[in-house]
Amino acid sequence: MRPLRIGQVKLASPAVQAALSGYSDWPMRTIARRMGASYTIAEVMLEEFVRQHRKGRTRTAHHLRVTDEDHPVGGQLMGSDPQRFAPAARILVEAGFDVIDINFGCPVKSAMGSCRGGYHLSQPTIALDIVARVRDAVPPQIPVTLKMRRGIDDSPESRDRFFSILDGAFARGIAAITVHGRTVEQKYKGPSRWEFLKEVKAHAGSKSIIGSGDLFSAEACVRMMTETGVDGVSIARGAIGNPWIFAQFEALRNGKPLPAPPSVREQGHVLREHYALAEECYGESRCVGQMKKFCIKYARLHPDQSPVRDAFVAVKTPDDWQAVIDRWYSDDRIGQYPQVDETQACNTA
DSSP, X not given: OOOOEETTEEOSOSEEEOOBTTTOSHHHHHHHHHXXXXXXXXXXXXXXXXXXXXXXXXXXXXXXXXXXXXXXXXXXXXXXXXXXXXXXXXXXXXXXXXXXXXXXXXXXXXXXXXXXXXXXGGOHHHHHHHHHHHHHHSOTTSOEEEEEESOSSSSHHHHHHHHHHHHHHHHTTOOEEEEESSOTTTTTOSOOOHHHHHHHHHHHTTSEEEEESOOOSHHHHHHHHHHHOOSEEEEOGGGTTOTHHHHHHXXXXXXXXXXXXXXXXXXXXXXHHHHHHHHHHXXXXXXXXXHHHHHHHHGGGSTTHHHHHHHHHTOOSHHHHHHXXXXXSSSOOOOOOOOOOTTOOOOBX
8 A cells, every 4th residue: 555646746645535515625624634634635616616716705715725734635626618627727726726636426416417527427528628628727747637436327338438538538647536436326325336446447557546435434445445456545425524534544554453433532622623723714603504514423433422413413603512512522431433324425526
């Protein structure tokens, strides 16, 4: 399990945090980096949103927020019109993103209905036009990467289109491709087909393939790399409310025992840290709402998961949030590994 390389960006660990719509904002990325993620990708952004974004617009400024601690960080683009990708990619580079990632994987209804994301897997010519335009638009030292699913469906035609895009993207200078083992049609239902990832890696040879799908524990991350030979793992839903997964993966990767789950007190410390970052990013009036969706995920690690989750759901003010932390995170009991229902849907790209 060698360190991962994405073009000229050399990463200390092959475990990266995926782009997560509605989640992988600057606070989440910062926590993940502090907990061992070698590289993170921001929430997916529509090319038209990036092109029309105006500096100083505080309500949306967090999408393009990049700080010194954030590097290396990727900015992910999704859209339908090939001509809009290049100017949007240049704006992301100017904002400070180190890598431009193109989303050909999002399976949600709104993306498919607007000919975005996973829809492009049905049209290799247009998909590769987008790839070429983005690669030509940004400086040579900025890697361009791609996120794909294994196809629209499991038909032979879909498989052929997948490999046509994969090979064509590498031929046009793509530095790495993340492959999710589900089809677009599956969305987040059913298992991710890891044997397909093994096939893709064997096909790609020395080119960088990052695996994605069903990575809800450090053990699963190690198992994917061992079983498929992929060069890295992209942790998506498994990282929401569980930034410890990156350090746990590093321990296993280096032949050490799996660390114990974080204690309740340690969880409280990270929750406070995450809240402070959210307040800095969104302001006091908005950070509670932003944090609530994270906190109900953090609650999975608490030994009293159900009442803690209910307490976070009821939070309405900063004082309410602080009261939950004081009430439930003041002792030093051992935590638990999160029991994750892998069939739960979450809008991850």
